[in-house]
Amino acid sequence: MSQKQEEENPAEETGEEKQDTQEKEGILPERAEEAKLKAKYPSLGQKPGGSDFLMKRLQKGVRGTISYPLTLEPKGMGPVEQKYFDSGDYNMAKAKMKNKQLPSAGPDKNLVTGDHIPTPQDLPQRKSSLVTSKLAG
Amino acid sequence: MIPGIGVLTQNTLWCFSQMKGAIETGVTEADIISTVEFNHTGELLATGDKGGRVVIFQREQESKNQVHRRGEYNVYSTFQSHEPEFDYLKSLEIEEKINKIRWLPQQNAAYFLLSTNDKTVKLWKVSERDKRPEGYNLKDEEGRLRDPATITTLRVPVLRPMDLMVEATPRRVFANAHTYHINSISVNSDYETYMSADDLRINLWNFEITNQSFNIVDIKPANMEELTEVITAAEFHPHHCNTFVYSSSKGTIRLCDMRASALCDRHTKFFEEPEDPSNRSFFSEIISSISDVKFSHSGRYIMTRDYLTVKVWDLNMENRPIETYQVHDYLRSKLCSLYENDCIFDKFECVWNGSDSVIMTGSYNNFFRMFDRNTKRDVTLEASRENSKPRAILKPRKVCVGGKRRKDEISVDSLDFSKKILHTAWHPSENIIAVAATNNLYIFQDKVN
Numbered sequence: 001m002s003q004k005q006e007e008e009n010p011a012e013e014t015g016e017e018k019q020d021t022q023e024k025e026g027i028l029p030e031r032a033e034e035a036k037l038k039a040k041y042p043s044l045g046q047k048p049g050g051s052d053f054l055m056k057r058l059q060k061g062v063r064g065t066i067s068y069p070l071t072l073e074p075k076g077m078g079p080v081e082q083k084y085f086d087s088g089d090y091n092m093a094k095a096k097m098k099n100k101q102l103p104s105a106g107p108d109k110n111l112v113t114g115d116h117i118p119t120p121q122d123l124p125q126r127k128s129s130l131v132t133s134k135l136a137g
Numbered sequence: 138m139i140p141g142i143g144v145l146t147q148n149t150l151w152c153f154s155q156m157k158g159a160i161e162t163g164v165t166e167a168d169i170i171s172t173v174e175f176n177h178t179g180e181l182l183a184t185g186d187k188g189g190r191v192v193i194f195q196r197e198q199e200s201k202n203q204v205h206r207r208g209e210y211n212v213y214s215t216f217q218s219h220e221p222e223f224d225y226l227k228s229l230e231i232e233e234k235i236n237k238i239r240w241l242p243q244q245n246a247a248y249f250l251l252s253t254n255d256k257t258v259k260l261w262k263v264s265e266r267d268k269r270p271e272g273y274n275l276k277d278e279e280g281r282l283r284d285p286a287t288i289t290t291l292r293v294p295v296l297r298p299m300d301l302m303v304e305a306t307p308r309r310v311f312a313n314a315h316t317y318h319i320n321s322i323s324v325n326s327d328y329e330t331y332m333s334a335d336d337l338r339i340n341l342w343n344f345e346i347t348n349q350s351f352n353i354v355d356i357k358p359a360n361m362e363e364l365t366e367v368i369t370a371a372e373f374h375p376h377h378c379n380t381f382v383y384s385s386s387k388g389t390i391r392l393c394d395m396r397a398s399a400l401c402d403r404h405t406k407f408f409e410e411p412e413d414p415s416n417r418s419f420f421s422e423i424i425s426s427i428s429d430v431k432f433s434h435s436g437r438y439i440m441t442r443d444y445l446t447v448k449v450w451d452l453n454m455e456n457r458p459i460e461t462y463q464v465h466d467y468l469r470s471k472l473c474s475l476y477e478n479d480c481i482f483d484k485f486e487c488v489w490n491g492s493d494s495v496i497m498t499g500s501y502n503n504f505f506r507m508f509d510r511n512t513k514r515d516v517t518l519e520a521s522r523e524n525s526k527p528r529a530i531l532k533p534r535k536v537c538v539g540g541k542r543r544k545d546e547i548s549v550d551s552l553d554f555s556k557k558i559l560h561t562a563w564h565p566s567e568n569i570i571a572v573a574a575t576n577n578l579y580i581f582q583d584k585v586n
Contacts (some may be wrong), residue, residue: 030418036473037419040529053423054364054386054424058336059276083227134159134168135184135578136215 185235334371388425499558
């Protein structure tokens, strides 16, 4: 244990540290991984468990479209959520997603012209999955 | 049927029983199973998915003819529990994903369960209808109104048998009580109340009252900049209706007694394992975050799951767990990439068997692990379609860390991290387990001799 304390300097993760402590198990893998991470993302904060992580977790919205493998981004609590400006923005985004999925049935299908005032009935409703779960199939 | 609960010795063999769900290459996100739960008798098995749907399976009665095959689980009811909503105030979508399902103990012919998404808890009643009234006076058999002028006689409607119909109806909706995302619900042993926990608060509800709840834990700091930890899971004691525990993102567990005060911000017991400061790294706090906490059936112990281990704590000893089991320690040398692909934030659950002698939790590559607390033996099994022949015995799997890989072993670098088993359930009294592997539900049973 005393050997560890002598070279204790968590602020500096270098390759040399790895070589120095080859014979020690346990903490070594984590520290090596930490060094790797800091090398890739030097701007990563020193205090990972602090407010940033947790705030992101508290504010998470819907996870948008998750696809595996997940996108690589230097961040914390999960895939970046999509925050919308307002409900109109949200509905436009959903409509766009629907458009992408449908084979285009003409370019002017979903265009809202300048002089058409949308009513609540016109707004595309996001319907939850009406298909029965495949577990029940 | 072999009564009793098995001890996981080398004599216990797990066999494939059933697999539910589609076999397809691309997985629709809505089909991803997000929670699995047996009811108190094990007769029913409920699953929730990301599409907000609940599917309930019922165990078929065992026939005298097929003694070698234990009762299989067949679909009993399915319904849409939650729908996606839009929070207009925050301009955020509210997912319909079912975070947790908890059954109420059965008190009459109907079954009741609680299901929750991020914001709203619902009480569902699942009941059977096998009789139908016939012979109305004012309606004909198709339900059309009869012209009163044509009615010349009166008759008394009678109940006639009909094909069994299972109906699910929402009986209570407990909404608008959580600013943050609900991670846990737990039914109290008094069967009158339950709690719902989000990242910063825990509320106590009465089943009959939906427009009020008591706030019993509030860890939101006055200044959000000072936020250092969040609530990750919470559960009521199985016998003492005044006691509950909640776990935190810092790897600690607090036990609270509701008799002490209305707001249980001061814990009665505080469970924390001291950490060697020289072991600390960037990842320490992340991997110490507890993703699940479960009381043993006896109520004497609690089990916690963090990223790499499962720990058993004795309620009488706060300063360290009595048992620590390594789930997949070989991931310690992969933490950097697991952080990059977010897998380090995966929330694994853990379960006790009926006699509290064996504990189980999931891992990656569709592996799941069982630890026998008495014999200290452990086993790694896999939920895969290759092992899906009826009554096929599951072969133990092994991950090799070092250089030389044996024939049956799989190397750490070959593990599929998109195949994660986060949710599992163990039948309350028998060796039957349900394992959720993304969009498929596997049911395994121990070998009947």
